[in-house]
Amino acid sequence: MDNFSFQTPTRYVFGRGVEERAGExxxxxxxxxxxxxxxxxxxxxxGLLDRVEHSLREAGVGYVSLAGVRPNPTxxxxxxxxxLCRAEGVDGILAVGGGSVIDxxxxxxxxxxxxxxxxxxxxxxxxxxxxxxxxxxxTIPAAGxxxxxxxxxxxxxxxxxxxxxxxxxxxxxxxxMNPELTFTLPPEQTAAGVADMMAHIMERYFTPTEGVEITDxxxxxxxxxxxxxxxxxMARPDDYDARANIMWSGTLAHNGICGCGRxxxxxxHGLEHVLSALFGVTHGAGLAVVFPAWMxxxxxxxxxxxxxxxxxVFGVANPDDSAAATEAIAALRRFYKSLGLPLTLxxxxxxxxxxxxxxxxxxxxxxxxxxxxxxxxxADTEAIYRLMA
Amino acid sequence: MDNFSFQTPTRYVFGRGVEERAGExxxxxxxxxxxxxxxxxxxxxxGLLDRVEHSLREAGVGYVSLAGVRPNPTxxxxxxxxxLCRAEGVDGILAVGGGSVIDxxxxxxxxxxxxxxxxxxxxxxxxxxxxxxxxxxxTIPAAGxxxxxxxxxxxxxxxxxxxxxxxxxxxxxxxxMNPELTFTLPPEQTAAGVADMMAHIMERYFTPTEGVEITDxxxxxxxxxxxxxxxxxMARPDDYDARANIMWSGTLAHNGICGCGRxxxxxxHGLEHVLSALFGVTHGAGLAVVFPAWMxxxxxxxxxxxxxxxxxVFGVANPDDSAAATEAIAALRRFYKSLGLPLTLxxxxxxxxxxxxxxxxxxxxxxxxxxxxxxxxxADTEAIYRLMA
Numbered sequence: 054m055d056n057f058s059f060q061t062p063t064r065y066v067f068g069r070g071v072e073e074r075a076g077e078x079x080x081x082x083x084x085x086x087x088x089x090x091x092x093x094x095x096x097x098x099x100g101l102l103d104r105v106e107h108s109l110r111e112a113g114v115g116y117v118s119l120a121g122v123r124p125n126p127t128x129x130x131x132x133x134x135x136x137l138c139r140a141e142g143v144d145g146i147l148a149v150g151g152g153s154v155i156d157x158x159x160x161x162x163x164x165x166x167x168x169x170x171x172x173x174x175x176x177x178x179x180x181x182x183x184x185x186x187x188x189x190x191x192t193i194p195a196a197g198x199x200x201x202x203x204x205x206x207x208x209x210x211x212x213x214x215x216x217x218x219x220x221x222x223x224x225x226x227x228x229x230m231n232p233e234l235t236f237t238l239p240p241e242q243t244a245a246g247v248a249d250m251m252a253h254i255m256e257r258y259f260t261p262t263e264g265v266e267i268t269d270x271x272x273x274x275x276x277x278x279x280x281x282x283x284x285x286x287m288a289r290p291d292d293y294d295a296r297a298n299i300m301w302s303g304t305l306a307h308n309g310i311c312g313c314g315r316x317x318x319x320x321x322h323g324l325e326h327v328l329s330a331l332f333g334v335t336h337g338a339g340l341a342v343v344f345p346a347w348m349x350x351x352x353x354x355x356x357x358x359x360x361x362x363x364x365x366v367f368g369v370a371n372p373d374d375s376a377a378a379t380e381a382i383a384a385l386r387r388f389y390k391s392l393g394l395p396l397t398l399x400x401x402x403x404x405x406x407x408x409x410x411x412x413x414x415x416x417x418x419x420x421x422x423x424x425x426x427x428x429x430x431x432a433d434t435e436a437i438y439r440l441m442a
Numbered sequence: 443m444d445n446f447s448f449q450t451p452t453r454y455v456f457g458r459g460v461e462e463r464a465g466e467x468x469x470x471x472x473x474x475x476x477x478x479x480x481x482x483x484x485x486x487x488x489g490l491l492d493r494v495e496h497s498l499r500e501a502g503v504g505y506v507s508l509a510g511v512r513p514n515p516t517x518x519x520x521x522x523x524x525x526l527c528r529a530e531g532v533d534g535i536l537a538v539g540g541g542s543v544i545d546x547x548x549x550x551x552x553x554x555x556x557x558x559x560x561x562x563x564x565x566x567x568x569x570x571x572x573x574x575x576x577x578x579x580x581t582i583p584a585a586g587x588x589x590x591x592x593x594x595x596x597x598x599x600x601x602x603x604x605x606x607x608x609x610x611x612x613x614x615x616x617x618x619m620n621p622e623l624t625f626t627l628p629p630e631q632t633a634a635g636v637a638d639m640m641a642h643i644m645e646r647y648f649t650p651t652e653g654v655e656i657t658d659x660x661x662x663x664x665x666x667x668x669x670x671x672x673x674x675x676m677a678r679p680d681d682y683d684a685r686a687n688i689m690w691s692g693t694l695a696h697n698g699i700c701g702c703g704r705x706x707x708x709x710x711h712g713l714e715h716v717l718s719a720l721f722g723v724t725h726g727a728g729l730a731v732v733f734p735a736w737m738x739x740x741x742x743x744x745x746x747x748x749x750x751x752x753x754x755v756f757g758v759a760n761p762d763d764s765a766a767a768t769e770a771i772a773a774l775r776r777f778y779k780s781l782g783l784p785l786t787l788x789x790x791x792x793x794x795x796x797x798x799x800x801x802x803x804x805x806x807x808x809x810x811x812x813x814x815x816x817x818x819x820x821a822d823t824e825a826i827y828r829l830m831a
Contacts, residue, residue, distance in 0.1 A: 054621075054686040056457025061450055067703070068445025232443075264683030267667040267691050274663030278656040294653025297443040301702065302656050310699070313690065314456070 054264050054314040060220070061308050063200050064227040067301065069293075071231050072190055075105045075147065076112025082186045082226045084145030086115035088138050090158040092122050092150040096192060101234060105149055105190055117141045119161075125329045125336065126153040126160075128208045131171055134161035138185070145186045148225075152196020152205075152249075152336075155189055159204040159223045162187045175206055175215045181222045189228040194235060194300040195246030195337055197253050197307020199228035207330055213418060214326040228304070232296035240287060244392035245337025247283045247299065250306040251276060252340040256322060259351065259358055259426040262315035272311040273365045275302050280366060280388060287392055320424040321347045324437060327414045334401050341394035342401055345382050346440035351427045352378035358426065398441045408438045443653050443703040449609070450697050452589050453616040456690065458682075460620050461579055464494045464536065465501025471575045471615045473534030475504035477527050479547040481511050481539040485581060490623060494538055494579055506530045508550075514718045514725065515542040515549075517597045520560055523550035527574070534575045537614075541585020541594075541638075541725075544578055548593040548612045551576045564595055564604045570611045578617040583624060583689040584635030584726055586642050586696025588617035596719060602807060603715040617693070621685035629676060633781035634726025636672045636688065639695040640665060641729040645711060648740065648747055648815040651704035661700040662754045664691050669755060669777060676781055709813040710736045713826060716803045723790050730783035731790055734771050735829035740816045741767035747815065787830045797827045 066074060079087055089105070096102045097120070109116050119134045137143070138161060148158035162185040164171030173179040189199045198204070202219040217223070235243070258272045279302045285295035305311070324347065325339040352359045356378035363369035363381025367388075371377040386396055395401045412435040415423075422428040429437070455463060468476055478494070485491045486509070498505050508523045526532070527550060537547035551574040553560030562568040578588045587593070591608040606612070624632070647661045668691045674684035694700070713736065714728040741748045745767035752758035752770025756777075760766040775785055784790045801824040804812075811817040818826070 054457075054683050054690075056460065058453065058455050060453040064447065064449040066447050068443075071445065264686070266671055266683075267664065267687045267694070270663035270667040271660055271694070272663075274659035274661075275656065278659040282655055294443050294655075297653070297703065298656045301443075305656070305660070305699075310694075314686065 055262055055316065057314050058220070059309055059313050061200060061224070061310070062221070063225050063308070065200070065230060065304065066227060067230045067297075069231060069233055071229050072101065072104055072234070073108055075188075075190060075229060076108035076110070076114055078227045078229065079109060079114050079145065079147060079188055080112045082145065082188065084114065084186060086117075086141065086143050087145045087147045087188075088134060088141070088143045088158075088161065089116050089118045090122060090134065090146060090148045090150070090154050090161070091118070091120045092154045094120070095237070096149050099237065101190070101192070102149060105147070116147070117143065122150065122154045122157045124153050125207055125214065125333065126157045128172060128206055130157055131160040131164060131206060135164040135171060138165045143185070145188065147188045147190070149190040149192065151191070151193025152198045155187075155196065155198035155225070156204040156206060158187055159184070159198070160206050163204075163223060172208060175208070175217045181217070181219050184222045187223065187225045189225045191228055191230045191300070192234050193238060193242065193246055194303035195249040197250060197303050199225055199230065200304045200308035205326075212330040214330040215418065216322070230300055230304070232293055232300045235296050235300060236291045238290070240290070240393060241335075241338070243286055243290070244283075244394050245335045245341075246303065247279060247337070247392060248341040248389060248394055249337035250303040251279055252321060252344055253306040254311045255344060255362070256319045257312040257315070257317045258362065259318050260315040261425055265315045268311065268313050268315060269361070275305050275311065276366045278302050283392060316425040318425045320429055323415055323419045323423065324434070326418070327411050328401065328403070331411065331414070332401070332403050334403070338395055338401060341389045342397060342441050345386050345389075345396070346437050348378070348382045348385070349440055350433065350437045352382065355427055406438070408435050411438050444651055444705065446703050447609070448698055448702050450589060450613070450699070451610070452614050452697070454589070454619060454693065455616060456619045456686075458620060458622055460618050461490065461493055461623070462497055464577070464579060464618060465497035465499070465503055467616045467618065468498060468503050468534065468536060468577055469501045471534065471577065473503065473575060475506075475530065475532050476534045476536045476577075477523060477530070477532045477547075477550065478505050478507045479511060479523065479535060479537045479539070479543050479550065480507070480509045481543045483509070484626070485538050488626065490579070490581070491538060494536070505536070506532065511539065511543045511546045513542050514596055514603065514722065515546045517561060517595055519546055520549040520553060520595060524553040524560060527554045532574070534577065536577045536579070538579040538581065540580070540582025541587045544585065544587035544614070545593040545595060547576055548573070548587070549595050552593075552612060561597060564597070564606045570606070570608050573611045576612065576614045578614045580617055580619045580689070581623050582627060582631065582635055583692035584638040586639060586692050588614055588619065589693045589697035594715075601719040603719040604807065605711070619689055619693070621682055621689045624685050624689060625680045627679070629679070629782060630724075630727070632675055632679070633783050634724045634730075635692065636668060636726070636781060637730040637778060637783055638726035639692040640668055641710060641733055642695040643700045644733060644751070645708045646701040646704065646706045647751065648707050649704040650814055654704045657700060657702050657704060658750070664694050664700065665755045667691050672781060705814040707814045709818055712804055712808045712812065713823070715807065716800050717790065717792070720800065720803070721790070721792050723792070727784055727790060730778045731786060731830050734775050734778075734785070735826050737767070737771045737774070738829050739822065739826045741771065744816055795827070797824050800827050
């Protein structure tokens, strides 16, 4: 086991009706006027934003709004939000939505007290040490951003999709999580969320570090819960307990507990970010295509952990590691297919891709070589992209 | 799944050599002079206290000391510590030891800023809302106090052993966890620690709440890791990875993650606290006797979750719930026995106990009825005590 430091200060308030506590929770972190960041309009149509705003007013908290944040969020909305916060004297951010909304809220929170260009942090030119406090009302279980210190933003100039990882500065102060708010998610968004949260665990699980049984077992436990509960959610979207299990799994998948004591990989996320940046695909759907391809390539030289994944998560019985790894990947693909997820670039709507350009973009953003469980050269990367055909 | 609120703000700094960072971490939480609370002398003999004190001096942090805290810690040392802190102008507490030391440190931390008798909080006469900040250097993985908001203290007058549970006030600000510090633990203390951490999970696992698959799976994962790693630690006390797995498991067992979204039971802890108070037994050793007896009694009317425990943690294959529960309890007893733990009151050195008096003491401290998975009347309680013979 490697040395590690771990802290998850986010206060999770979970259950039916908890969005009514938005005003109380915003006040509890000392904010008097917040920027409410939201997405495409469903939070307004469903009445959620009205309930949240009512709760803020009841608590004497002022607010201004930035709506319309889109999936794969871009830097232009961040600049807009920073300017709005400064003009309005905002002292905190309340994200009402999923990962894209939360990541935009975090980027704004880090940008407001910084004199330079907020992108400096994402470009590695500056280290973020302070930010406005961020609170979250979660509506999509997927990205895990409600409990992480990370924010993924795409710079429109060059389509750089970069994940900034902070230890503490960007961890939300609280996350309001009502599973009922997810009853109306479209099935393809529910399924993409499931693929996203599974990927967050698997990026940490496929590690070169030995002797981390506790973190393996916790990771496998969360994966098992997801594999059991996701079909229930697809079959009956208003199954409260199943939705609750999936929602909490998405947080545990990405708050760091599945990474304690080991090196993490994150190549598959990098491979997917290229697909999102170039083709606008949904992140989770992209991951359903990327991860099995990465596993197939990794299993050629390092099958052991993939075999363990198959045995402990999908009940693969084969005692041979290479054969068990193959069965594990097939089981994962079957599971994704059962949720209606795509399995190939073609099913993502990407035909005749330029593999060389995708490979170049991956290494431009990630460096060369990249990866922990296996180390990817450009030749490896291109081979993995070709396995997605 | 029940509504829940969950926050674990403790910063865990884990790995080889991390005790050298004591001074830096104490400074980081704003303390200038701390009370160092420690136990029976092994931390001094091993050189650990010298290294910690050196680190404090290097960081410009002053300190005074309260040594000699014993297992099943008592209120007299708490009063002593509170008086010392007030006389010396201490602004934080650093616990160097295991659960008894940490719980004493927490009680002192809560008592210093309170004008009344610190026992008011344990007696339910006052609610603790503030405390001096507490840091921990953990030397015994068992109680999980390094990550919990709880403190168990025994009032000598009447031998009331009471656990105070706070959401936030008593959560340590940081916990320094070096598995190497546990290499020299005597085997019986290592084994008792394992029984204690397993009990912390099982108290939460045996619940009447349905639909908490994610919390079940995480709990089973931590239990599986403990069951696999504990024999390695017993066989080779300086197995770093095994010690690290056990140490981190002890924290996850009790920081609340295994309880999210469900009612918890805690009858077995109450049953054991009577044994510790009356007979001075080691808490973990007592739990190894108590828990299988409680499970045996509970399985008569409610075998399902005990059967699930057997199937998922010990690989029990029996499809009948009652039979599987019986096999699960037998497997747990075999596991405890393999670690050298006692299985009966006689093996704890308790002969011809006064069952009626033990039962009366349990209900005096816990109320009547008590328990969540099953509800204990005095007749139930006495029957469980008799199953320990």
